[in-house]
Amino acid sequence: MDRPEDLFTPADLSQMAGLGIAPAEALRQIELFRNPPPFTRVLRACRVGDGIRQLSKASEPWLLARFEEAVRRGRIAKLVPASGAATRMFKELLADLNNGARGEPPPEVGIFLDNLPRFAFYEDLAGVQKEGRRAILEHLLTEKGLNYAELPKGLLKFHRYPDGPRTPFEEHLVEAADVTRDADGVCRLHFTVSPQHRERFEALLEEVRGRYEGKHDCRFDVSFSHQQRSTDTIAVDPENRPFRQDDGTLLFRPGGHGALLDNLASLGWDLVLLKNIDNVVPDNRKPLVNGWKKALSGYLLALQARIFRIQERLETDPAALEEASKLVEEDLSRPMPAGEDRRQFVIEALNRPLRVCGVVRNQGEPGGGPFWVADSHGHLSVQIVETAQIDPEVRQEMLAESTHFSPVDIVCALRDRHGAPYDLHRFVDPTTVFISSKSHEGRPLKALERPGLWNGAMAGWNTVFVEVPDETFAPVKSVLDLLRPEHQ
Numbered sequence: 228m229d230r231p232e233d234l235f236t237p238a239d240l241s242q243m244a245g246l247g248i249a250p251a252e253a254l255r256q257i258e259l260f261r262n263p264p265p266f267t268r269v270l271r272a273c274r275v276g277d278g279i280r281q282l283s284k285a286s287e288p289w290l291l292a293r294f295e296e297a298v299r300r301g302r303i304a305k306l307v308p309a310s311g312a313a314t315r316m317f318k319e320l321l322a323d324l325n326n327g328a329r330g331e332p333p334p335e336v337g338i339f340l341d342n343l344p345r346f347a348f349y350e351d352l353a354g355v356q357k358e359g360r361r362a363i364l365e366h367l368l369t370e371k372g373l374n375y376a377e378l379p380k381g382l383l384k385f386h387r388y389p390d391g392p393r394t395p396f397e398e399h400l401v402e403a404a405d406v407t408r409d410a411d412g413v414c415r416l417h418f419t420v421s422p423q424h425r426e427r428f429e430a431l432l433e434e435v436r437g438r439y440e441g442k443h444d445c446r447f448d449v450s451f452s453h454q455q456r457s458t459d460t461i462a463v464d465p466e467n468r469p470f471r472q473d474d475g476t477l478l479f480r481p482g483g484h485g486a487l488l489d490n491l492a493s494l495g496w497d498l499v500l501l502k503n504i505d506n507v508v509p510d511n512r513k514p515l516v517n518g519w520k521k522a523l524s525g526y527l528l529a530l531q532a533r534i535f536r537i538q539e540r541l542e543t544d545p546a547a548l549e550e551a552s553k554l555v556e557e558d559l560s561r562p563m564p565a566g567e568d569r570r571q572f573v574i575e576a577l578n579r580p581l582r583v584c585g586v587v588r589n590q591g592e593p594g595g596g597p598f599w600v601a602d603s604h605g606h607l608s609v610q611i612v613e614t615a616q617i618d619p620e621v622r623q624e625m626l627a628e629s630t631h632f633s634p635v636d637i638v639c640a641l642r643d644r645h646g647a648p649y650d651l652h653r654f655v656d657p658t659t660v661f662i663s664s665k666s667h668e669g670r671p672l673k674a675l676e677r678p679g680l681w682n683g684a685m686a687g688w689n690t691v692f693v694e695v696p697d698e699t700f701a702p703v704k705s706v707l708d709l710l711r712p713e714h715q
Contacts, residue, residue, distance in 0.1 A: 247456060256675055260463045267617065272598055272628040273586075277599075278609045294524045301413065302497045303407050308484055312376075312377060336364075381418070382394055398509075405443075417451070418449070458481075462674050484680045497640070501681070506701055512701075515696065523585055527640055530558060562607050564605055579689055581640040582637050584692050588630065588631060590697065597611060598611075655687065660676060662675055
């Protein structure tokens with residue numbers, strides 16, 4: 228492996244110091260480009276009864292009681308990644324606009340225009356609707372009007388209500404009023420946003436705070452952060468040499484949503500509800516969605532209590548090893564490897580962050596799914612695995628077997644039985660990076676994304692998959708998704 232002085236100039240080292248990136252870390256990343264890690268060793272898809280659980284109706288009151296006790300004590304808060312731009316939502320509309328919006332509109336554009344009055348932003352286009360297709364698209368997508376193609380999804384108007392439209396940001400506030408409200412009426416939320424849009428989020432919060440706090444008799448404790456520059460990753464040219472911009476400086480790029488692990492760890496929270504910004508529903512569908520969020524939280528709390536009890540017993544009672552082994556293998560899906568010290572394996576398996584992940588039936592959505600995997604030591608566990616992590620030679624076979632999909636509906640427990648926060652970086656699988664081809668200043672480059680927040684960054688966590696109804700998942704990947712029944 229190269230030394231810093233072999234690849235980097237004094238100016239490079241000064242640039243990295245300003246970003247908070249250690250030269251050794253930059254070298255480690257370059258080595259990943261040169262020798263990419265192997266694909267994740269996926270054994271089989273999880274199924275109901277084999278890595279995926281179903282909650283019984285009879286258990287619901289008990290789980291909800293667990294949740295209510297914890298939320299009253301202020302243990303539960305929400306983290307919402309909200310930095311993603313909405314550009315891909317409008318891919319077909321942008322293409323039509325860039326082509327001059329002439330002639331017969333492409334199918335998606337035609338559907339959009341035919342249904343324009345059904346969108347929550349319809350009234351904002353009132354002044355240009357008679358000017359034709361190009362004017363409508365320009366006003367919606369560009370800085371001549373709403374500039375929706377450049378805004379984050381969280382700031383777009385998604386849903387209609389009698390008292391006015393709501394953005395996803397506002398829907399998350401309303402959801403939090405039901406699922407994170409403590410005994411003092413405080414609802415804790417944290418949004419990760421891009422630096423250039425933070426002021427707009429803060430302004431929207433101040434605009435709507437009073438309305439929602441009054442309506443829901445609560446007080447919002449909202450904070451914001453963005454990906455730290457120290458989590459950026461170095462880019463390389465096609466020969467795996469540091470990519471240099473036209474001015475001679477190194478190019479560092481955002482490290483993907485896996486970089487948000489630092490944001491999650493820095494919050495110091497106990498139990499965190501993790502959900503994407505665009506997966507929101509109108510009020511008439513919230514009882515089902517929020518009810519399942521509470522049930523997942525209750526299940527996590529019950530399982531955590533069992534883990535803490537058995538950890539305490541293991542310190543003094545040798546007979547507890549059998550019960551602990553059963554919990555690890557059956558409830559945490561970590562089979563005991565042959566030839567290992569059973570007690571040590573169980574102790575280490577129990578002492579790690581815990582998450583309960585809702586999964587829905589596979590709907591063909593892009594993204595990760597629940598699979599059984601084996602690590603480099605032969606240890607088996609269940610994981611959220613992204614398509615790109617699976618060896619192309621077996622990818623189609625594995626995806627064909629997959630029955631469920633992860634909508635990023637996750638409840639996380641971040642503290643040990645003594646109340647101390649886990650060092651979340653200890654549980655990252657560094658081999659689950661993602662390398663892609665990009666370009667900058669007209670030249671090709673290779674970019675590196677850190678292990679994804681809910682796959683590789685949480686690979687060492689204890690993971691439990693629970694089937695939830697399809698109706699709890701309502702993503703918006705295309706603007707036409709806003710026409711689906713779950714958003715109307």
